[in-house]
Amino acid sequence: MTKVIKNGTIVTADRQWKADVLIDGEKIVEIGENLKGDETIDATDAYVIPGGIDPHTHLEMPFMGTTAAETFESGTFAAAAGGTTMLVDFCLPGEDGSLLNAIDAWDKKSKDQICTDISYHMAITGWNENIFEEMEAVVKQRGINTFKHFMAYKGALMVEDDEMFASFKRCAELGALPLVHAENGDIVQAMQEKLLAEGQTGPEAHAYSRPPELEGEAANRAIMIADAAGTPLYIVHVSCEQAHEAIRRARQKGMRVYGEPLIQHLTLDESEYFNKDWQYAARRVMSPPFRNKMHQDSLWAGLSSGSLQVVATDHAAFSDVQKRMGLENFTLIPNGTGGLEERMAMLWTQGVETGRLTPEEFVAATSTNIAKILNIYPQKGGIMVGGDADIVVWDPTITKTISTSTQKSIIEYNVFEGYEVTAQPRYTLSRGDVIWAYGQNSQPQPGRGKFVRRPAFASASKALSKWKSLNTPRKIERNPMNIPSGV
Template sequence: MSIIIRGGTVVNADRAFKADVLCFGDKIVAVGENLDAPASATVIDASGQYVMPGGIDPHTHMNLPFMGTVTADDFFTGTAAGLAGGTTTIIDFVIPSPQQSLMEAYHQWRGWAQKAAGDYTFHVAITWWDESVHRDMGTLVRDHGVNSFKHFMAYKNAIMADDETLVKSFRRCLELGAIPTVHAENGELVYQLQQDLIRQGLTGPSSHPLSRPPAVEAEAANRAIAIADVLHTPVYIVHVSCQESLEAITRARANGQRVYGEALAGHLIIDDSVYQSEDFEFAAAHVMSPPFRSKQHQAALWHGLQGGNLHTTATDHCTFCAEQKAAGKNDFSKIPNGCGGVEDRMAVIWDAGVNTGRLTPSEFVKVTSANAAQIFNIYPRKGLIAVGSDADIVVWDPQGTRTISAKTQHNKGGFNVFEGRTVKGIPSTTLAAGKIVWHQGELRAVEGAGRHIDRPAFKPVTAT
């Protein structure tokens, strides 16, 4: 089936230009002005609109078993919500339990993801270490299209990776041509601060940010960057939330180190005042790690995106309903960590970024798709409007508006951290693999239509 998008302005990370875009099957087959198209082609009128690569969210958690429960969104509801917001590909996380085989966990997640409506691929977390982990990392890179491994420096007594695990895994990543990614928070400090606060009777959600101050994140970011520097390994720091972590990334990059930083849409928009609410349900709904920060840190994150020291925007989409969050009613450390956002990321970043002059449309494409595609080695298949690229396309109406609300969102969880925000700039049409999956407010997501995307290693991999 052919689809022709006519009359729009194509926006890639390097430039914007007037052009039609012709898609056949799941690929873009022509880009240019006044293109000929088959008489049977579906025509999408993009006059006055931008035609951009579908968004890539490099940090989501669908169907995640975590803190004694499982996220509200599975791979269908989560990816369908993403399509409604212009995100056509997610990078989710396989998170083995301690002592669980990496391969067993990987196949478990692949099974859950069979119902995805949009394309997906995986980071695999290293939560423990022995020779089987070393071996399985090689198998995942060589045979299963995995080229990134996640390390949680937080969550003591659960999935936290100690320094020995970090060093051995980073070294193995370098051997394999894979990139280590890091959740940077000092897990021991977090644990001790949590216990201190609970002993003082400070058990509500307002204690959550107190147990995870910026210094806790900055220490771990500096440590991960130092380990990567010694081992000559690139490193990607997920959900950078504070000025101090950004400064660590900026210093390392100025010294020639290959360090990448990710900002969450929530951290760019929402400040830490949400934790002061007297309404437990409201405050608990915002509990995620790292927590939302002050406006000073928000400003720093925007500067990081503008200056090129933060490279991607993500959501850490990890939804829990009010009943699940209530597990921490009497102990904030038991509130399941996570918020939504996969449906709203593109619109809130456009509204707060492009509409304010912080970002150009091409810079928006960089931080919502192209940079993630390049860092995780799926460019130019993803993150680009060009002949041969996947027909993952969002037609963006810069004049369109939407008021974000949990009542109208497509993801589960019953809460939206951007509730009530009216955004200007929304997708009018989304194409995924050459099929119209969102059009003028109608979601046409199909369960199981998403494909697993193999991500090649950054160098040839032998059977080591």
């Protein structure tokens, strides 16, 4: 059975043009004028864009003594409702430390729930021979080409510099891409202790304990380590000018570093933590925390200039009850906010509608760039014959006020509550299936999503590897006669 998306304006990361899109089964089979199919999806007055890819979610993640409330089902359905057709979740090793077992566990959790396609980043939270070995299987057998490293959450997920170096070097060998959460965990912890000792227990102290300089420092450090190990690097949730500056500085030296701002950091600021309502502030607690307007300007400029490539959400949604674990102590508030459903509409409204971004840049930031980085382009992230029919009919005429009452996320609040957005997905298609139709009471289709395997050795990885091998420092050949015979 075929479907044709008719009368829309296709927007890719490259260009805009009017054309119809013919889908056969899961794939796009033709793009052109006057196409016909068994079914017609109307895209009149709308854009036809690649389905969004959110490369940073934590669904049902065990963390800080609890488990993120958003499930794979509710999360992927919220994603679909917002125009996102694939997400990449972070897979954490369990107590046995095994990477492969962790993937199995994640598969088990996700499999029957997911409404869209997913993939995982594998977290490296320690270092030993077994991890070194398993990494190869993770890449080659499981199709995961990214490894996440936490420079914060000391005593829990954090890894040390030598562990990062070892893992990054392993990534370089395997053609995989290391990711980092960049904050100096030692200093975060010290700041937390200092603040608590001073009686600062409220959610605003969460922000105080993680100033931008700590993030910039860690970004800078990770970049150096990646350069030493000879691998590209991807820095998640770049929230501030300091980290962005470190990225720019690296890139202008020819280093291959990617930066991912979150939609939250682009649009919300630190004053949220100063709200007199504890629950309001606690709901916004995430790491890194929101920053001020100056940082937002920096991030937006990064998206248009190319020093930042991807907009994600770090969706990690905890309920009010969970947030209250930190009522007496901000360090116990589970870190995380939502955004899966709002990412695309918020970025369009505050980016494209203001002229900060072109429509093409919007597509690049929401799907194409990350698809290339993750080495799954153009299966995902494009509108291209042969690619998966992960497509959104993006309607720039639907205006909506974000509200908990209408959201698909299962938590009881929304950090974008009250924000007006000026575009919404009219239809969201995942591999050819309409999984969301605006205003038509779409329902979750758990279990239809698939795990997407991602091959190693993306083009940037190969180029860097070539450069590094041509530029290894050379041994000086010395005449043994000139070398003293020792003592």
